Structures are given as structure tokens and as C-alpha cells.
Amino acid sequence: MTGRFPIEDVTPAVSGGRYPAKAVVGEVVPVSAVSYREGHHALGVNVVWRGPDGETKPFTRMAPGAPGLDQWHATIRPDQVGRWTFTVEAFDDPYRTWRNAVVKKIEAGQGLEDLANDLAEGAEILDLAVKIVPAEDEERVREAAAALRDEQRSLFARVTPGVELEELLWHNPVRQLVTTTRSFALWVDRKRALYSSWYEFFPRSEGAEIGPDATPIKHGTFRTAAERLPAVAAMGFNVVYLPPIHPIGKINRKGRNNTLVARPEDVGSPWAIGSDEGGHDAIHPQLGTLDDFRYFRERTEELGMEVALDLALQAAPDHPWVKQYPQFFTTRADGTIAFAENPPKKYQDIYPINWDNDYRTLRDEVYRVVMHWVNNGVKIFRVDNPHTKAVNFWQWLIPKVKESDPDVLFLAEAFTRPAMMNGLGKIGFTQSYTYFTWRTTAWEMREYMEQLLTTLDWMRPNFWPNTPDILHESLQHGGPPMFKIRAVLATMLTPSWGMYSGYELFEHVARPGAEEYIDNEKFELKPRDWAGAERAGRSLAPYLTRLNRIRDENPALHWLRNLRFHEVDNGAMLCFSKRDDETGNTILVIVSFDSSNVQWGNTTLDMAALGLGWHDRFTVVDQITGATYEWGQFNAVRIDPYVEPAHIFVVQTG
Structure with a gap:
């Protein structure tokens, strides 16, 4: 800060402004600061924005917050992708000082003789204001200044025109003694960075055929996988996430269910990347060619979706990097290369990267690989275990990619310590996996959301009920109602969510003693009878389709800053709402965490959060069942999980 007035606690400012804050195009971004001054003179505060093109936008006047706290608030709605910057300015506001004093003196009974100097000083301030206000308002300000100088008028007639300029001179103030903060940054992404619905599936399983004991007979391809895309689009997903599509290592290949010895016909884990058939810039030959991948990507885009690729920075023992760049790995005392371990777990089919042997060469090689896929139309990457890679590498790579392709997005698959997860968000990751899966009670979920x-x-959450690695015990034992409950929570609480295929078929059998699927698709082909499941009524796809449609139709669900919780007197229930102030669209959700029993609860709604008065009555329309109810602040709610485990209401007023 340089200048006359203190300006403190500016937000958004990530780690004191060390990193850019995050927003998306069209998002309402709140800005705040604390600023104050001595005495009784009026202080004004405004924020100045500069877009990615360097153009300075008209400044936004900041309004005072709660009395006595000296907090100031404003919002901006960025309209371009790229790096925005802003500064906060505090200034002496002579017009407001004058107006406040004159009004108080008149209310105290002072007359013309007492106010002679005030009238003259006010006229001088308005002379300055004439040079600031829009051209169409200049004459009005001149007339107010002339009225202050007109001794033939009454006191009321002289003062009133100037006092009535309050609104005009709030937005076009006379500013003196201007104090300016340092510049703060805001990175603005396209909207999909905040609002997205992900669907993960293995292309090799679509169109595949297996024989007894899961013996592969026919391997799926990009062409056969493309036949699955219309059904994914019909469910309302907009991101199709593919596990690694590269050649799979042949040395130390894992067998079914992660066994150490693979049969000759076993397909191996896609995360054991690289063989004599190529590395991270190659495609597994059984999936097809680069042209086949382009066909798959183009078909995805025709259906209104886009492809997200897995970026897993690790290598199989026969990856080309092992011979070409052996310094990318760690050599042990006996001369062998260290494979991945998470004691007591061992991953003999994977070599982890060493980030300290030849960082610059490694960095440039990974950038080359990423840009290879960007140049082939990929704009989203799901990054595998980014917390096991050097943080400064991501801090270099992500802005480097965005220099030429600002639309590229990165999802961090980091189930790790909070400091690391937050740190990855700060240095550039667009979205992050979260602890959502392990928040299985209403109070835990509310507490976690309030933390988020x-x-x-700096961190945008993406909620996943399941992944190929994670099958929580709540899904193992909760039955179909629990699949609905977790889907409702994921889709309604956050703007971004995702699921791994098979969720819609209620797949729930775990490997004994583990929190993951038995006969895991990571190690074998898993063709599914999608059509047969739907014909038999054993598919959750229609319900998921409805949830995604509710999201698309209600702009309140496109944001996260607007999440508000309401009280309900049953600990098995969670009640929350989202409201879009621009459209007035309001969603109110009451969900039970109990998948086995009927639950009753009584709500106490925060009516202001719904845009309503405390005694208003309103209509709610259930978006799942179509039922309509008349509600107020206090309401009784019954949820039977075997009918529907949640109410998703659109609030209608008037």
C-alpha cells in the first residue's frame, strides 16, 4: 500500500496474493477489503479491474458492510478467459463529507448564516464533479452548484439539488488523496472448470468379449467404445474421462485382481504405461490408431461432450523412457530401478518418477507429451496422483500449457493431506477430487462443505461416489437407495461431479478386506449388458439422467458460492439450498442419509437465503416425483428411502 489510507485484508488474495484466485466466465466474484480513516470525513473505496487484454474496466464502487467493522464489498462478473488483475483504492470523498455535514446541521436547526461556508464549499466540490460525471448529467450538476450560490433562494431550495446528487456521485465520485493497493491476480477459466458432469469408462471393455474365467476373447476399441457415447450423452454427462489409453507394460504385468503373475492373455493395468509399442504419446494398438482416437473424440464432441485423458506420470519397466532417459527413475544400491511401493503394497509393474535427477529434461519431455494431446484436441486432463510428483513442476507446467491454450483444464486426483490438496489448487489445478466419499453422515457432510x-x-471440488479404486462400504451394503443418496449429494452439493461406469448397474461387490471392486476392471476386460439391465429395470440410468437434467435446467446449481444450509431436527437428514440471484432460480434439497428406514424431520428454513420474507408462504415442486407442496419457514418432512431418499424442490414464489 502506498498513500494516505490503510487498506487491509483484501480478498480474493490466495496466500496473501502469491497465487491467482480462481473464477469462471460469468461467475459473480466477491471482493472485500478493510479500510478506514481518521476523524469524521467520508472514505470511499473502489476496485479497479483489468482484463486479460490489459484493458482497464470502469471501476466498481465498494459498499460498506456491517456498521463499525470498516469492511467494504463489491462483486465483478468476468467475461473473458485468462488472467485478470485488480487493485483496491481508498480515497477521500469530499461530496459525501459535505452532504453528511449539511444534512446534520440542517436537522439540528442551523440556518443560512451558519451554513454560508458549507454552501460555498459544496459549490466548489460540484464544480469538480462536473468534470467527472457522464456528459448527460453535467448540466444537472452545474445547476446544483449554481443553486448553492444563489442567494435569492431559500436554504432548502439552495441545498436540495446538491443533496439529491447522492446516487450520481456515488457512482461518479470526486476522489482525492487516492491510496492504491498492490495488484492481485484472478485466473478466469471457461465455465466447465466449475460446472461439469464426468463419466469414466474403459474403452477396452466396450465391445469386448470374454470367455470362462474372464479370459479375453475380443478387445474393445475406440470404434466400439464410440457406440457407448450416445447413452452417456443421453444421461446428461458432458465430460467423458478415459483411463490411460497408452501401450501397457509387458514386464511384471499384473494379472486379474492385482495378482503378481499374469497369464499370457491378461490385459494388465492401463496405469502401467509403456512398452516396446510406445509410451505416453502412443496409443495401445488394440484400441486403434491416432485416427481412431480422433474419431472417438470428434464423436464425443458431436454429442455435446468432451474427452478427458488420464495423465499418469509413471512408467512400466519396458517404457521407452527407461532406456532413453534412465535418469528419470531412481536406481537402487544393487543397480536395479526402484518400483512403486506404498508399504506394504508393492507395484512391481510401475516405476515412479524421480524429480531430482534431471528435472529440466523431464519437465520438457512431459510438456511435449501434454502438448501432443492438446494438439490432438484434448482440453481436459485428469492427473493421476499429482501429490506424488514435485509441486514446483505442476506450478511450472499448468501455466505453461495455459499460455498457448488457456482453455485446458486439469483435475487433481489427490486423496491426500489437506495442505497438499489445497496447495495443488493454489498452484494451478482447475478441480480436485475430495473426501466426499468418506463423509457418510449429515453432520460430517455439512461440516465438510462449510470447510470447502x-x-x-483456490480449490474447486469434484465429487465422485465411486472410482475404479474406491468402493466405499456404504455402497457395498446400502442397497439401491444408497446409490441414489450418494448421487443426489454429489450432483446437488457441487457444480462438478463424476462417476465410474457400473454405478448405474449398482455394482457393489468388493474384494474381501478391501475398499475396491472385486474382479477389478483395472486388470481385466469388463463388458456390461447395459440394454439388458435397463429392460429388466435394474439400471439407475434414468435416475441419473433426471439428476443431470435438473442440474442443467436450474442455474442455481451451476455455482457453489451460493450454497446455504438450513436446520432440520433429524440428524439423519441434511437440508440445503442454492439460489441464483440473477434469475431468482432457487433449489431446496432435503436428503436422508439412512438407506434402510423411514425418517421424519422438521425444517427451520433460512428464509432470506431463499429470497423470501420470514412469514412468506411459497410453493415447492419436487423435481423427482412432480409433487407440489405449500411451505413456509417450518415444515414437516417424511422420507422413505425405498420410495425416494431425497426431495429436490424448485421454490416458486408469487
Whole structure:
């Protein structure tokens, strides 16, 4: 800060402004600061924005917050992708000082003789204001200044025109003694960075055929996988995430269910990347060619979706890097290369990267690989275990990619310590996996969401009920109602969510003693009878389709800053709402965490959060069942999980 007035606690400012805050195009971004001054003179505060093109936008006047706290608030809605910057300015506001004093003196009974100097000083301030206000308002300000100088008028007639300029001179103030903060940054992404619905599936399983004991007979391809895309699009997903599509290592290949010895016909784990057939820039020959991948990507885009690729920075023992760049790995005392371990787990089919042997060469090689896929139309990467790679590498790579392709997005698959997860968000990751899966009670979920709401300037959550690695015991034992419950929570609480295929078929059998699927698709082909499941009524696809349609139709669900919780007197229930102030669209959700029993609860709604008065009555329309109810602040709610485990209401007023 340089200048006359203190300006403190500016937000958004990630780690004191060390990193850019995050927003998306069209998002309402709140800005705040604390500023104050001595005495009784009026202080004004405004924020100045500069877009990615360097053009300075008209400044936004900041309004005072709660009395006595000296907090100032404003919002901006960025309209371009790229790096925005802003500064906060505090200034002496002579017009407001004058107006406040004159009004108080008149109310105290002072007359013309007492106010002679005030009238003269006010006229001089308005002379300055004439040079600031829009051209169409200049004459009005001149007339107000002339009225202050007109001794033939009454006191009321002289003062009133100037006092009535309050609104005009709030937005076009006379500013003196201007104090300016340092510049703060805001990275603005396209909207899919915040609002997205992900569907993960293995292309090799689509169109595949297997024989007894899961013996592969026919391997799926990009062409056969493309036949699955219309059904994915029909469910309302907009991101199709593919596990690694590269050649799979042949040395130390894992067998079914992660066994150490693979049969000759076993397909191996896609995360054991690389063989004599190529590395991270190659395609597994059984999936097809680069042209086949382009066909798959183009078909995805025709259906209104886009492809996300897995970026897993590790290598199989026969990856080309092992011979070409042996310094990328760690050599042990006996001369062998260290394979991945997470004691007591061992991953003999994977060599982890060493980030300290030849960082610059490694960095440039990974950038080359990423840009290879960007140049082939990929704009989203799901990054595998980014927390096991050097943080400064990501801090270099992500801005480097965005220099030429600002639309590229990165999802961090990091189930790790909070500091690391937050740090990855700060240095550039667009979205992050979260602890959502392990928040299985209403109070845990509310507490976790309230924590996430404090990190939105740098970390955007993406909620996944399941992944190929994670099958939580709540899904193992909760039955179909629990699949609905977790889907409702994932889709309604956050703007971004995702699921791994098979969820819609209620797949729930775990490997004994583990929190993951038995006969895991990571190690074998898993063709599914999608059509047969739907014909037999054993598919959750229609319900998921409805949830995604509710999301698309209600702009309140496109944001996260607007999440508000309401009280309900049953600990098995969670009640929350989202409201879009621009459209007035309001969603109210009450969900039970109990998949086995009927639950009753009584709500106490925060009516202001719904845009309503405390005694208003309103209509709610259930978006799942179509039922309509008349509600107020206090309401009784019954949820039977075997009918529907949640109410998703659109609030209608008037």
C-alpha cells in the first residue's frame, strides 16, 4: 500500500496474493477489503479491474458492510478467459463529507448564516464533479452548484439539488488523496472448470468379449467404445474421462485382481504405461490408431461432450523412457530401478518418477507429451496422483500449457493431506477430487462443505461416489437407495461431479478386506449388458439422467458460492439450498442419509437465503416425483428411502 489510507485484508488474495484466485466466465466474484480513516470525513473505496487484454474496466464502487467493522464489498462478473488483475483504492470523498455535514446541521436547526461556508464549499466540490460525471448529467450538476450560490433562494431550495446528487456521485465520485493497493491476480477459466458432469469408462471393455474365467476373447476399441457415447450423452454427462489409453507394460504385468503373475492373455493395468509399442504419446494398438482416437473424440464432441485423458506420470519397466532417459527413475544400491511401493503394497509393474535427477529434461519431455494431446484436441486432463510428483513442476507446467491454450483444464486426483490438496489448487489445478466419499453422515457432510466454502478462491471440488479404486462400504451394503443418496449429494452439493461406469448397474461387490471392486476392471476386460439391465429395470440410468437434467435446467446449481444450509431436527437428514440471484432460480434439497428406514424431520428454513420474507408462504415442486407442496419457514418432512431418499424442490414464489 502506498498513500494516505490503510487498506487491509483484501480478498480474493490466495496466500496473501502469491497465487491467482480462481473464477469462471460469468461467475459473480466477491471482493472485500478493510479500510478506514481518521476523524469524521467520508472514505470511499473502489476496485479497479483489468482484463486479460490489459484493458482497464470502469471501476466498481465498494459498499460498506456491517456498521463499525470498516469492511467494504463489491462483486465483478468476468467475461473473458485468462488472467485478470485488480487493485483496491481508498480515497477521500469530499461530496459525501459535505452532504453528511449539511444534512446534520440542517436537522439540528442551523440556518443560512451558519451554513454560508458549507454552501460555498459544496459549490466548489460540484464544480469538480462536473468534470467527472457522464456528459448527460453535467448540466444537472452545474445547476446544483449554481443553486448553492444563489442567494435569492431559500436554504432548502439552495441545498436540495446538491443533496439529491447522492446516487450520481456515488457512482461518479470526486476522489482525492487516492491510496492504491498492490495488484492481485484472478485466473478466469471457461465455465466447465466449475460446472461439469464426468463419466469414466474403459474403452477396452466396450465391445469386448470374454470367455470362462474372464479370459479375453475380443478387445474393445475406440470404434466400439464410440457406440457407448450416445447413452452417456443421453444421461446428461458432458465430460467423458478415459483411463490411460497408452501401450501397457509387458514386464511384471499384473494379472486379474492385482495378482503378481499374469497369464499370457491378461490385459494388465492401463496405469502401467509403456512398452516396446510406445509410451505416453502412443496409443495401445488394440484400441486403434491416432485416427481412431480422433474419431472417438470428434464423436464425443458431436454429442455435446468432451474427452478427458488420464495423465499418469509413471512408467512400466519396458517404457521407452527407461532406456532413453534412465535418469528419470531412481536406481537402487544393487543397480536395479526402484518400483512403486506404498508399504506394504508393492507395484512391481510401475516405476515412479524421480524429480531430482534431471528435472529440466523431464519437465520438457512431459510438456511435449501434454502438448501432443492438446494438439490432438484434448482440453481436459485428469492427473493421476499429482501429490506424488514435485509441486514446483505442476506450478511450472499448468501455466505453461495455459499460455498457448488457456482453455485446458486439469483435475487433481489427490486423496491426500489437506495442505497438499489445497496447495495443488493454489498452484494451478482447475478441480480436485475430495473426501466426499468418506463423509457418510449429515453432520460430517455439512461440516465438510462449510470447510470447502472457505477454499473456493483456490480449490474447486469434484465429487465422485465411486472410482475404479474406491468402493466405499456404504455402497457395498446400502442397497439401491444408497446409490441414489450418494448421487443426489454429489450432483446437488457441487457444480462438478463424476462417476465410474457400473454405478448405474449398482455394482457393489468388493474384494474381501478391501475398499475396491472385486474382479477389478483395472486388470481385466469388463463388458456390461447395459440394454439388458435397463429392460429388466435394474439400471439407475434414468435416475441419473433426471439428476443431470435438473442440474442443467436450474442455474442455481451451476455455482457453489451460493450454497446455504438450513436446520432440520433429524440428524439423519441434511437440508440445503442454492439460489441464483440473477434469475431468482432457487433449489431446496432435503436428503436422508439412512438407506434402510423411514425418517421424519422438521425444517427451520433460512428464509432470506431463499429470497423470501420470514412469514412468506411459497410453493415447492419436487423435481423427482412432480409433487407440489405449500411451505413456509417450518415444515414437516417424511422420507422413505425405498420410495425416494431425497426431495429436490424448485421454490416458486408469487
